[in-house]
Amino acid sequence: MREAFLKGRWGLYFFLGLLLVLGGCQPPLKYVVNEGLVFGTSYRMVYEGREDHHLAIKEVLNDFNSSLSTYDSLSVISRINNNDSTVRADAYIKQLLRTGRRITHETDGAFDMTVGPLVNAWGFGFQNRSDISDELIDRLLLLVGMDQVWLEGERVLKKQPGVMLDGAAIAKGYGVDVVADFLAQKGITNYLVEIGGEVVTAGINSRGIAWRIGIDKPVDDTTASQREFQMIIEVSGRALATSGNYRNFYMEDGKKYAHTIDPRTGYPVEHSLLSASIIAPSCMEADAYATACMVMGLEASKDLINRLPDVEACFIYHTDVGDEVFLTEGFETMVVE
Template structure:
């Protein structure tokens, strides 16, 4: 009996000495950008994660010749949309309504015309923009079961402002399916988190200072936040832009005017339960400007936001919701707010 008890004690001690699972780091390229996924696990799930993300790519990438969105855009009558397409499309409709049309995935013709989409830039004229606006508006397209119905064949979809966030969600849910409790998924700067990092703390994530830097050679931080169980997405016009004739043209196109956005927000960072939602709202808030955007945040308990804005004197300042303030670890550039 004593020997059995001794064995049990040894087994308990050995169990107590077991080291926690290591943190795995997976990195690569997807959606034309980089990804970095960190999670605590004895098993490397990289193959499963990339397979799940590729399903999103084949659903929503306009650069894939046989993707669902490409077939929808070219009016393929045989295309049947899958669950990934439905999830993103339905969320797009929801957020378009919530932002009074500031978010709109039918903006593709305008984005292409300005040279930020999947086709070559056109020669911009007032007449061209006015003609293309006839094919923009979420009310002009609808989903009926697994089919997409367009009022006009010239209507095209561009989900670049939401599909990347959805890819983050799909990768995160893949990890959760495998029982992973601590992770950070980041694709092109959009993030979803759960649990703690290698130091046992909430995940620390930086928000970039909005410096015109398309090559990302002069990256600086404006703030650092602590995240656990939420997603963070940031939209800004300081990386994807071009200069023509001395004028800067940014990639965020106003769906209702047809022209690149001119608002006081230089960078919009949004916290939401899922990254798809955060991604779409971040883009919409760039269109709306700080006052209208913050009104939407304050009316929606599931959203928090951090805006880096420019005032009438051209000085940068931060505006953030009360809930966002609670997760700020540090304001790196501590100017008047």
């Protein structure tokens, strides 16, 4: 009896020891940093995990790019724009259209993905700049409007062949969400995903505090070589996107032409709002709302944000005495510097 007891006890010790050995073979948790280029800009992912997922992340980004890049002639969105009748909408296109249509409605048309022909005409898209005239703008405006495009099963249908989808003001944020979802599916709870300044965060950083992100001062600089922060905020579990007219613009005859085109008028915006930084549940939404605010201007943007639940904003705008900052109450609580 005693012998059987001893055998059972030693068996238990062996089993516990085996668990310890196997557990000890796991790589330790550490913060991994992945960096690279995608969508014509840079990316940076920082996450706590036991392994480096960079190769898998690249595959996710390549798959996303092959769907929504207007600079890839073989992408799904390019084939739709080129009226390829054989192309079928994938999950990315379907979600893009659903979210884009909703935000177009919420912003009274200030955000509209069919603005592509106008963006191209002004030289900020994926085609060469046109000779601008009022007549040209009037013709192109006939191609703009989310009522011009819709899903029918797996097909994207358009009222006119010239209608084009331009996901530039929403797809980058969407790509950030896609990578963040990938990391979350891997069981990772602490991460920061940033693509071209659009960010999604979760959990804490390697110092054990919420992630800290800088909001740029809106200084005109197409090279982004003179970056200076307006403020630093702490964010966790939220998405952040900033839109402004201080990076992408050109000067002609002493006049500044900004890349933000108003889909309702067909012309680059001219108002006091210099940049809009939006906190939202998803980066896709934050990206689109930030663009809409840059179209709408300061006062209309304040009204929009007041109507949107769980959305906060930082607006930097120009006055006769210099640049001023407007913060929603929720955004103000995040400022640390």
